[in-house]
Amino acid sequence: MTLSKRTPTSSVPPSAIWHAGMLAKGGARQCGSGRTAGSIYVEAGQPCGGIPVEQFLTDAPWSVDPDQIHITPMGVTLLEKDGVTHILDWVGSEHYEYPADFIEEARRMGVSRKIPVGTNLSGITPQSTIMLLHKRGSVRNARAVSAASSMLCPSGQHKRGEDCAGLHWVIPGQGGTTRRQLTCGTYEVTPLPPHAPDPEYVPAIFMVIPISALTIIRNHDGSISAQAQNAVERSGFMPVIVDL
Numbered sequence: 001m002t003l004s005k006r007t008p009t010s011s012v013p014p015s016a017i018w019h020a021g022m023l024a025k026g027g028a029r030q031c032g033s034g035r036t037a038g039s040i041y042v043e044a045g046q047p048c049g050g051i052p053v054e055q056f057l058t059d060a061p062w063s064v065d066p067d068q069i070h071i072t073p074m075g076v077t078l079l080e081k082d083g084v085t086h087i088l089d090w091v092g093s094e095h096y097e098y099p100a101d102f103i104e105e106a107r108r109m110g111v112s113r114k115i116p117v118g119t120n121l122s123g124i125t126p127q128s129t130i131m132l133l134h135k136r137g138s139v140r141n142a143r144a145v146s147a148a149s150s151m152l153c154p155s156g157q158h159k160r161g162e163d164c165a166g167l168h169w170v171i172p173g174q175g176g177t178t179r180r181q182l183t184c185g186t187y188e189v190t191p192l193p194p195h196a197p198d199p200e201y202v203p204a205i206f207m208v209i210p211i212s213a214l215t216i217i218r219n220h221d222g223s224i225s226a227q228a229q230n231a232v233e234r235s236g237f238m239p240v241i242v243d244l
C-alpha cells in the first residue's frame with residue numbers, strides 16, 4: 001500500500017538510526033497493565049537520543065480519511081512511502097482519549113505498540129517509522145480554536161490562529177483544572193476559554209517516530225515464541241528478547 005496523502009513539510013525526521021536498539025519502558029500504560037508474553041512490540045525508545053518527543057509530531061497534523069487508506073481501529077497497517085515500509089497504528093481513543101495522552105506517555109516511557117505475530121515484517125528496517133493515527137488527531141476548525149486559545153507551537157513554526165500540533169494540548173471539558181491525569185503521571189493542558197468554539201476533530205496522523213527495536217516478550221516458561229521470532233527475523237532488526 002502506498003501512502004498518497006499529502007507529504008510532510010514539517011519537522012518529522014525522515015529516518016534515524018541513531019536510536020536503534022533503544023527500548024521503551026515496560027509496565028502499566030493507558031492501554032493496559034503491562035505487556036503480554038509471546039507478543040511482538042514495535043518500539044521507539046525514549047529518550048530518543050535526547051531528542052524531545054515534540055520533534056516527532058506532525059505539525060500541523062496530517063488529516064487522513066481512514067477509509068481511503070484502508071485502516072481500521074483494529075490492528076496495524078503497513079504503508080510504503082518512498083521505498084520504505086512504515087507501520088501505521090491507530091491509537092484507540094478508549095485508552096488515549098486525546099493524542100496528548102499518548103504523546104505525554106511516550107515522553108515518559110517511549111512508544112511500545114503490540115503488533116500481531118502474523119504481520120509481515122520483511123520490509124521493516126531502521127529507516128522505518130511508526131506512524132500514529134488518532135480519531136482526534138486534527139481539528140477541522142483549527143484556526144478558530146487556535147486563535148481563541150493560548151496555544152503554544154511545539155516546533156516554533158506556528159502562531160495563534162494557525163493549525164498546529166499545539167492544539168493537542170487544548171483539551172475541552174477539563175472542569176477548570178489545567179492538569180490531566182494519566183497512569184504514568186500528570187501533564188499540563190492549555191485551557192480553552194469559555195467563549196472559544198469547541199474543537200471539531202478529524203482523524204489524523206499526529207506522530208511519526210523512527211522504530212528503535214522489535215521486541216519479543218518471553219513466554220511464562222522462559223521459552224521464546226518461534227512464530228514471533230520468525231516474524232522479527234524477517235525484518236532488518238535483530239529480535240530483542242525481554243522478560244515480562
Ligand SMILES: [Zn+2]
Nearest residue numbers: 153158164165
Ligand atoms: Zn505548530
